[in-house]
Amino acid sequence: MNKLLSTFAKLHHLVAKVMYLLLVMIFTATTGVADSKPKLIVQITVDALRGDFPTRYQHVLGDGGFRYLLDKGIYYKNAYYEHGNTETIVGHVSLATGAVPATHGMIGNVWFDREQDRLVYNIEDADYELLSANADVDKNIEIDPTQKAAKVDGRSPSNILSSTFSDEMAIFSAGASKIFSVSVKDRGAVSMAGQTGKAFWFSKANGEFVTSNYYYDHYPDWVNKWNADKPINVYSGKQWQLMLPTEDYMFGELNDHEYVTKLPGFRQSFPHDYGVSEDKYFTTLLTTSPAGDELTLNFAKTLVEQEQLGQDDVPDYLAISFSSTDYVGHLFGASSLESEDNFARLDRTLASLFSFIDNKVGLDNTLIVLSADHGQPEVPGYLNDLGMKDAAHFDMDSLDKTPIIAAVKKRFAIEANLVEAFFQPYIYLNQKMLNDKGIDADEVAQALAEELMNVKGIAYAISSASLSTTNLPDQAVKRAIQNNFHPKRSGDIYVVFEPNVFISDFDGLDVASVHGSPWRYDSFVPVIFVGAGLSSAHVNRLITPYDIAPTLSAYIGSKPPSGAFGTPLLEVLDN
Numbered sequence: 001m002n003k004l005l006s007t008f009a010k011l012h013h014l015v016a017k018v019m020y021l022l023l024v025m026i027f028t029a030t031t032g033v034a035d036s037k038p039k040l041i042v043q044i045t046v047d048a049l050r051g052d053f054p055t056r057y058q059h060v061l062g063d064g065g066f067r068y069l070l071d072k073g074i075y076y077k078n079a080y081y082e083h084g085n086t087e088t089i090v091g092h093v094s095l096a097t098g099a100v101p102a103t104h105g106m107i108g109n110v111w112f113d114r115e116q117d118r119l120v121y122n123i124e125d126a127d128y129e130l131l132s133a134n135a136d137v138d139k140n141i142e143i144d145p146t147q148k149a150a151k152v153d154g155r156s157p158s159n160i161l162s163s164t165f166s167d168e169m170a171i172f173s174a175g176a177s178k179i180f181s182v183s184v185k186d187r188g189a190v191s192m193a194g195q196t197g198k199a200f201w202f203s204k205a206n207g208e209f210v211t212s213n214y215y216y217d218h219y220p221d222w223v224n225k226w227n228a229d230k231p232i233n234v235y236s237g238k239q240w241q242l243m244l245p246t247e248d249y250m251f252g253e254l255n256d257h258e259y260v261t262k263l264p265g266f267r268q269s270f271p272h273d274y275g276v277s278e279d280k281y282f283t284t285l286l287t288t289s290p291a292g293d294e295l296t297l298n299f300a301k302t303l304v305e306q307e308q309l310g311q312d313d314v315p316d317y318l319a320i321s322f323s324s325t326d327y328v329g330h331l332f333g334a335s336s337l338e339s340e341d342n343f344a345r346l347d348r349t350l351a352s353l354f355s356f357i358d359n360k361v362g363l364d365n366t367l368i369v370l371s372a373d374h375g376q377p378e379v380p381g382y383l384n385d386l387g388m389k390d391a392a393h394f395d396m397d398s399l400d401k402t403p404i405i406a407a408v409k410k411r412f413a414i415e416a417n418l419v420e421a422f423f424q425p426y427i428y429l430n431q432k433m434l435n436d437k438g439i440d441a442d443e444v445a446q447a448l449a450e451e452l453m454n455v456k457g458i459a460y461a462i463s464s465a466s467l468s469t470t471n472l473p474d475q476a477v478k479r480a481i482q483n484n485f486h487p488k489r490s491g492d493i494y495v496v497f498e499p500n501v502f503i504s505d506f507d508g509l510d511v512a513s514v515h516g517s518p519w520r521y522d523s524f525v526p527v528i529f530v531g532a533g534l535s536s537a538h539v540n541r542l543i544t545p546y547d548i549a550p551t552l553s554a555y556i557g558s559k560p561p562s563g564a565f566g567t568p569l570l571e572v573l574d575n
């Protein structure tokens with residue numbers, strides 16, 4: 001039956017392709033305009049690539065990677081997200097849909113689902129199991145607390161409430177466009193593939209690229225072969241070493257700091273051991289170093305070859321999300337030798353990708369767009385050393401011990417548990433209890449928010465109910481919180497910490513930095529379009545990353561994604 005279905009799917013694909021080409025031929029014949037559409041669109045997301053990295057770390061660049069992007073591309077130097085919760089799934093889906101989380105629904109990596117009465121992980125879906133039996137999240141070794149929040153191992157894009165650019169491309173081409181997405185992180189891949197593409201991501205549990213039965217009934221042969229070849233084993237017993245001589249780095253002399261994350265088995269300064277392939281943290285350490293990006297590149301190259309992307313006149317789509325910059329930032333901070341060397345290696349990874357694409361498809365036939373899902377904060381210890389004394393890790397104990405929650409409970413004569421869940425940035429109140437007692441939940445939320453505003457390190461605590469009123473302080477922050485508000489998923493109070501203050505606790509692991517704020521260091525990302533014959537430009541005007549998806553749509557002539565509100569970028573379209 002599966003065989004029959006897949007034969008049917010292939011046949012459908014072929015028919016759709018012929019139909020599409022006929023349409024293009026008719027269009028070309030009637031208008032006399034040659035079809036100049038690219039054969040391949042590559043959307044690269046570098047997880048946590050803050051907007052200043054490409055210029056700040058320019059001195060470590062080689063040829064063909066970021067140099068190609070900066071010298072040949074249309075480089076938008078002032079792009080900022082306008083939603084509050086600058087986390088991975090939120091940014092990725094905003095890139096994919098051109099919408100804000102209030103519309104696309106992905107308001108955080110984790111939210112409290114009131115129907116299920118529990119925290120849920122953004123893309124978990126019990127209906128779509130992983131195809132590999134041994135690829136489930138291993139909670140004993142997982143260091144990502146959002147992954148640990150998932151109660152089921154199935155994954156799908158079902159929670160995404162708007163169409164993606166990739167979906168629109170599939171609709172436009174009547175299914176003829178091939179659409180794929182790859183990342184170390186499941187949420188980095190599932191987000192960009194939309195409902196119509198195929199997503200692959202790296203399982204730290206089995207060291208393989210995996211997918212769920214949302215996408216496939218069984219793995220394509222080439223994926224089985226790639227995994228069977230065990231490419232991760234080339235890192236066994238090896239180290240992450242500096243790529244360049246120490247004096248070539250801005251942070252060459254600053255290579256050992258007490259504020260660096262203490263991760264079991266991972267040295268706090270160069271060289272960093274990966275351990276051997278049997279070690280329980282081996283695959284984790286590959287992801288917290290440039291090796292994760294190199295493996296992603298390797299898999300993506302094989303995909304382009306095996307799926308024959310960009311080999312005919314129907315444009316195909318490949319999304320690649322590189323995750324290492326994010327993990328390295330969490331562990332060592334944005335201003336560290338590790339981040340600088342990781343950036344140098346990311347540059348070589350991109351150069352290798354671009355030269356591969358040039359060989360297989362031609363860069364002139366490929367439209368590439370690179371951006372990031374969010375930026376990065378600085379480590380408070382680093383800022384303290386520079387004299388910025390207010391930067392700090394927020395002490396969760398101080399919040400627990402404040403008498404404010406007790407005071408609010410007393411005021412409303414509540415004895416039961418009032419706070420149902422706190423998962424950044426939202427506090428969820430025990431609404432069922434409040435309803436049962438006939439207490440106005442909005443009033444309680446407002447009272448608690450006002451009290452929280454007095455806690456040191458908290459800039460704003462804003463109750464969701466008050467979002468519709470106008471007496472809120474800062475307009476940009478208010479808009480960011482509104483843009484993040486989804487009535488079924490957001491909590492009762494949104495907590496914004498002061499700039500350079502954040503909770504560093506990663507489910508027990510004390511990490512150097514954690515993004516997720518509405519402040520500029522977390523919302524600032526690069527946006528660069530290159531290839532497809534575009535002539536280069538550096539653009540200083542303000543844009544948003546939500547502009548990318550509608551720009552891609554306009555570029556291929558499709559309608560924009562359903563929730564897209566971004567503005568198509570004229571420098572790309574009129575180029």
Ligand SMILES: [Zn+2]
Pocket residue numbers: 047048087088089326373374
């Ligand atoms: Zn991220």
